[in-house]
Amino acid sequence: MFGAELGVKKIVVPYTASVNCAFGLVSADIVHQYSTTRTLPGHVDPAEINALYQPMVERAIAQLKSEGFDEDAIRLEWSVDLRYARQVHELTTSVHGQTPLTQAGLDQLIADFEALYERKFGKGSAYREAGIEMKLFRLTARGLLKKPEVQKLALQGEDSSAALMGERNIFVEAEGKLAPAKIYNFEKLSPGNRLAGLAVIHTPITTIVLQQGQTAQMDEYRNIAIELEGSV
Structure with missing residues (x-):
């Protein structure tokens, strides 16, 4: 929501989203x-x-x-x-x-x-x-501390259907109503997989919501990069 209001072109949700600050602290x-x-x-x-x-x-x-x-x-x-x-x-x-x-x-x-x-x-x-x-x-x-080695994974293609768990209604604030959204299991997504909103990605540490017009793709480090339609 804030990304769209600010005209941000891309939002990256790190693989370590909920512990990113702690990860930086222990590796600094x-x-x-x-x-x-x-x-x-x-x-x-x-x-x-x-x-x-x-x-x-x-x-x-x-x-x-x-x-x-x-x-x-x-x-x-x-x-x-x-x-x-x-x-x-x-x-x-x-x-x-x-x-x-x-x-x-x-x-x-x-x-x-x-x-x-x-x-x-x-x-x-x-x-x-x-x-x-x-x-x-x-x-x-x-x-100087030894830095953790982050493994880079091979891209597996854009098809994300293996991670699809089903569908349920979610509240869409921009429209002020409930609408059906696809639900994905983060653990079953592979690097390179792409999906489009409305969608929800459930991860062990956070929940990622894709609004209408937004697409997301998992990169080689399992980060989720969200592209916002119409942003410059």
Whole structure:
């Protein structure tokens, strides 16, 4: 219903619909964030920046190792909040060069900040002559978890008749009345199967309703992709 009102072209109901958030949670990397505040000019010696990061790096590695991560499963990402002198707004800019920082890496950081500034505030808005200040030094430490392997299945054709359980009346809100709809068993659908509304797909974890003019197809991962007629 909401998809049709918003003009959405396709809605995907994941195979893990009722536990999608939990699935993402248990498969997400472990992340710790650290920061320290100090005002430094953009032309500072990179060694001074590295000295600020060293205790954060040591703490991050020790914490992730204590949580069971080997060193090859640890990733450290540096970023710095920069601004033009006397301005209020700061932009968090990622360090893309090698760390600890070299002069080349610091030059790249400044260039990235100015490019980011112009993307946000408009071309020509960057003004290095005003002076650049670094205010906040951030470290994001990731412990990489092994990601679950999702099996891709072969498509079996569009015929969904093997999953048809029967027919019953359902309430159609758009028409304000009951109408007959075909009922399908999700467990008997195969990848590639296509069906059209009015229809109801019963799954072990949710119920999918197809309205008039909507079609659905199961993909290679057993997700249900619903196409809305007339959407752009």
